[in-house]
Amino acid sequence: MSKRIIDQDAEPLIFDLSDNTRQSSSLAPKTGSEQNNPLASHLQRKSTLDLPQVGELQVLRHYTRLSQKNFSIDTHFYPLGSCTMKYNPRVCNTLAQLPGFSTRHPMAHSSISQGIMSCLFDLQTILKEATGMQQVSLTPMAGAQGEFAGVAMIRAYHDHNQAPLRSEIIVPDAAHGTNPATAVMCGYTVKEIPTNDQGDIDIQALEKMIGPQTAGIMLTNPSTLGVFERDIKHIAKLIHQAGGLLYYDGANLNAILGKVKPGDMGFDVIHMNLHKTFSTPHGGGGPGSGPIGVSERLQPFIPIPIVAHNEQGYYWLNEDDLPLSIGRLSAWMGNVGILLRAYIYALLLGRDGMERVADYATLNANYLFKRLVAADFEMAFPKRRASHEFILTLRKEAKNYGTSAMDFAKRLLDYGYHAPTTYFPLLVPECFLIEPTETESMADLDAFIETLIKIKAEAKESPNLLKEAPFELPVRRLDDVKAARELDLNFYHQE
Amino acid sequence: MPYIPHTSNDLAQMLRTIGVDSIEDLFDEIPKDLRSKLQNIPLGQSEMAVQQQLFAKSLQDGTPLCFAGGGAYEHYIPAALWEIATRGEFYSAYTPYQAEASQGTLQVIYEYQSMIASLTAMDVSNASLYDGASGLAEAVLMAVRANRKAKSKRILIPESVSPVYRQVVETIVKNQGITLELLPYDQRTGTIQVNQLDKQLNKPDDAFAALIIPQPNYFGSLEEVHQLTDWAHRHKALVIAQVNPISLALLEAPGNWGEHGADIAVGEAQALGIPLSSGGPYIGFLACKQKLVRQLPGRLVGRTVDLEGKTGFTLTLQAREQHIRRSKATSNICTNQGLMATAVTLYLAFLGRDGLQKVATTCALNTQTLMHLLEQNSDLSFPFGDRVFHEFIVQLPVPIDKVLSYLAQEDIVGGIDVSPHKHSTEQKNWLLICVTETKTEQELHFFADTLRSICQQINNEESS
Structure with missing residues (x-):
């Protein structure tokens, strides 16, 4: 049965194309030479330097071909839940690469950096307004670093108030793995709180868990289960009464942009994933950008630097202005090139466009949800409204046909769809977390639904089509066990 | 509507399928009193209007x-580099969770890891980190985890390390009981003097987990890396080399410092093809000796085979990471700096x-x-x-x-x-x-x- 329709030749490694006797092209300066090392001789490099010697066209072709072995938003529907794989408008990239922005050194005098500083200041203002927070710092370089900044601020706040007993952070069992990992990096013990059968936090369990040892709680809302946490006001009250603080994981902000603000739900600190909600590139896994917003009481602890403005113009606030700040998270002022893309996206959308983001992201998710229910797929929370994403469980199919969620995922690849997030959250068996985003058309959603229905029929009739998938990609299913047991991480050094 | 392809017919049909009258009905689980509208954000604008504003802002301060x-260093970037790096297939893909549909990104990262390991003369490199400063913090955490023998959470950090790097390290590691002990530099050379180091220890057998050696250091000066490495190893400490990747074409690579080489090499790779862009996005690299590979934070790509025996690439050793280990992970890091790693790989391949x-x-x-x-x-x-x-x-x-x-x-x-x-x-x-x-x-x-x-x-x- 396993016949590949398109056979793609393997692309050799760049090192295989190298010939040591080849000289570099016009890309290197004419001055300077290989032989002429002007530095102190006992500190000079004596060991060989292995780098590929390949012609310019051959390099260009190699990487162009490699790019064609990727699925991406620009080429495929990519409903990866919790990652918000929406269209990245090209103009954001084009404008961020203008020489006036891209060639600017971070230490350029502020008198000749007013243009970029005004963009950053305006972005701070837009993000404050969009989230209902009192102040925003743009410096965290990714969502996980934004999380770190948030929990570090919670700790700084308690330390400042001399509350050393507060040693615990509460995290839902369905939370992103970064939440507990971050809490530990900040020196906290993690307490996991269960979820009830409707996908909401188990309030009784929460009440028992809260006490004078509670430093705070980390929540995502809508949660990682794809539903809105309806008891959020009550939860906020309970945590605040106990002297704890609330942290908002902004992974799912796309679902509520312009509808409800984390600040109004009672959160004290939030991070945003600009590569999700504000459509900056995912880049094959980074760069991210994770600005944080804070309520009044955490304002003194905000990471530096942040941009301020007075009648003389824009200027940086640093440690002298914010002596209680948790400090610096990056050498300079965050991923400015990414912040610029998010700013451009925000200008294009405006407040009207932002409201439509949540509207159509939610519409697309609920449409998929209803149509898949009609096609007899099982939902993890069938009685709930889907937010911008939802969880489908393939446990019936696993039991009846022996096909796992991973098999379904791999077969989807054959049909030209990137698979949804699989096996997350961990508490739903054989699950798909599906997030279509607002930029997909109804026709594309329909085609995706038809494909899932077709794969389900295949699972029943010829399950090996799923179990052995993919057939039509550059490689068949890969041996992960071998990859981990016989580590091969470096062409030049084989263990 | 910007980036929303739905026609009014689509909308009507979708609402009918869902069984609601309006999009607003889809938000009925959000408590009414929490709802609010956006106020102080301007209305959306055309692409042309936004481009005109951004042109003006980019020209406002010239290109000094x-x-x-x-x-953060200005170097020439080959014209072809960002043309390829911003191809949609690289630019708009995500973390290669589905390896078979991400062989492009995965092979690029494998090549990146090999090139970084070669530059630093280390055995393995990870798939990259946010930037050099946070990379140094991760190197410190890694050294403390790896050097259990020393039973010390003390790190010696020279004053000749960039002050902003020292601040970032402080911010990231301070809640984990790690002490950063500052080593003063020599007033005549701006570098660390080996004969002063023993005085820094309270007693001769005073333990510390690692010594950081910057090369070149923040003042641009060259440190006596061979002597410093041997001194640290004599005290059973690890050596973290913080290096500039361009300089490694001329200066001895960390893996060959002293008798046994540095244990961890870390630094900022922005110089390799990434624009200055007011300080980011940049890319931190982190490489180490084989024996420390399980202590590496962040993503790692390995070469393996598919079920037909054909070579392919996949994320590996994921048991170290937060999405599996949760609170016991080596770091909370979720992704690497993929697009920047692609640019670095292209730079080194072109040059x-x-x-x-x-x-x-x-x-x-x-x-x-x-x-x-x-x-x-x-x-x-x-x-x-x-x-x-x-x-x-x-x-x-x-x-x-x-x-x-x-x-x-x-x-x-x-x-x-x-x-x-x-x-x-x-x-x-x-x-x-x-x-x-x-x-x-x-x-x-x-x-x-x-x-x-x-x-x-x-x-x-x-x-x-």
Whole structure:
């Protein structure tokens, strides 16, 4: 049965194309030479330097071909839940690469950096307004670093108030793995709180868990289960009464942009994933950008630097202005090139466009949800409204046909769809977390639904089509066990 | 509607399928009293209107002549590099969770890991980190995890490490009981003196987990890396080498420092093809000896085979990471710096070994040229001498903040003010200057002349 329709030749490694006797092209300066090392001789490099010697066209072709072995938003529907794989408008990239922005050194005098500083200041203002927070710092370089900044601020706040007993952070069992990992990096013990059968936090369990040892709680809302946490006001009250603080994981902000603000739900600190909600590139896994917003009481602890403005113009606030700040998270002022893309996206959308983001992201998710229910797929929370994403469980199919969620995922690849997030959250068996985003058309959603229905029929009739998938990609299913047991991480050094 | 392809017919049909009257009904689980509208954000604009505004903002401050470094470096970027890196297939893909549909990204990262390992002469590199500063913090955490023998959470960090890097490390590791102990630099060389190090320890067998060695250091000076590495190893500590990747074309690689080599190599790889862009996005690299591989934070790509025996690439050793280990992970890091790692790989592939050597040599020669030009001015001096790669400190007769402000008016980013105000009673006006391969002879003369006349001007103003 396993016949590949398109056979793609393997692309050799760049090192295989190298010939040591080849000289570099016009890309290197004419001055300077290989032989002429002007530095102190006992500190000079004596060991060989292995780098590929390949012609310019051959390099260009190699990487162009490699790019064609990727699925991406620009080429495929990519409903990866919790990652918000929406269209990245090209103009954001084009404008961020203008020489006036891209060639600017971070230490350029502020008198000749007013243009970029005004963009950053305006972005701070837009993000404050969009989230209902009192102040925003743009410096965290990714969502996980934004999380770190948030929990570090919670700790700084308690330390400042001399509350050393507060040693615990509460995290839902369905939370992103970064939440507990971050809490530990900040020196906290993690307490996991269960979820009830409707996908909401188990309030009784929460009440028992809260006490004078509670430093705070980390929540995502809508949660990682794809539903809105309806008891959020009550939860906020309970945590605040106990002297704890609330942290908002902004992974799912796309679902509520312009509808409800984390600040109004009672959160004290939030991070945003600009590569999700504000459509900056995912880049094959980074760069991210994770600005944080804070309520009044955490304002003194905000990471530096942040941009301020007075009648003389824009200027940086640093440690002298914010002596209680948790400090610096990056050498300079965050991923400015990414912040610029998010700013451009925000200008294009405006407040009207932002409201439509949540509207159509939610519409697309609920449409998929209803149509898949009609096609007899099982939902993890069938009685709930889907937010911008939802969880489908393939446990019936696993039991009846022996096909796992991973098999379904791999077969989807054959049909030209990137698979949804699989096996997350961990508490739903054989699950798909599906997030279509607002930029997909109804026709594309329909085609995706038809494909899932077709794969389900295949699972029943010829399950090996799923179990052995993919057939039509550059490689068949890969041996992960071998990859981990016989580590091969470096062409030049084989263990 | 911007980026929303739905027609009114689509909308009507979708609402009918869902069984609601309006989109608003889909938000009925959100408590009504929490709902609010956006207020102080302007309405959306056309692409043309936004482009006009951004053109104006990008032109507002010109493109000044840059002599600043300090961890962010101007180098020539081949024209083809970002054309390829921003291809949609690289730009708009995500973390390669589905390996079979991400072989492009995965092979690029495998090549990146191999190139970084080769540059640093280490056995393995991870798939990259956010930037050099946070990378140094991860290296510190890694060293403490790895060096259980030392039973110490003490890290020796020289004052010749960039002050912003030291601040970032402090922010990230301070809640984990790690102490950062500052090593003062020698006043004549700006470097760490091995014969002073034993004095730093309270008693001869005082344990510490690791020593950080910057090369070149923040002042541009070259450290005695071989002696320092051997000293740390004699004290059963690990060595974290913080290095500039361009300089490694000329300077000995961390893996070959001293008798046994550094244990961890870390640094900022922005210099390899990534624009300055006001400080980010950049990319941290982190490489180590084979024995430490399970302590590496972040993503790792391994080469393996598919079920037909064909070579392929996949994420590996994921049991270290947060999405599996949760609170017991090596780090909370979720992704690497994928697009930047792609750019670095392209840069090294385009330049090759001899290309990188030419870039590095030209940086060093241009730096020496500027130092000779500045030397002719008797008011200037080099407090730490000239044993440098492409950065150096020059002492000026007038306050640096004024100099930088005046240079800015001439459209020059003159360097970084590193005057040691806090530790010194006498005023030292120290300017950190960087020269790369991008500067022409003419520009070097222009800068030297402008700096001289501005110093004179300030001198005149202050004496009048």
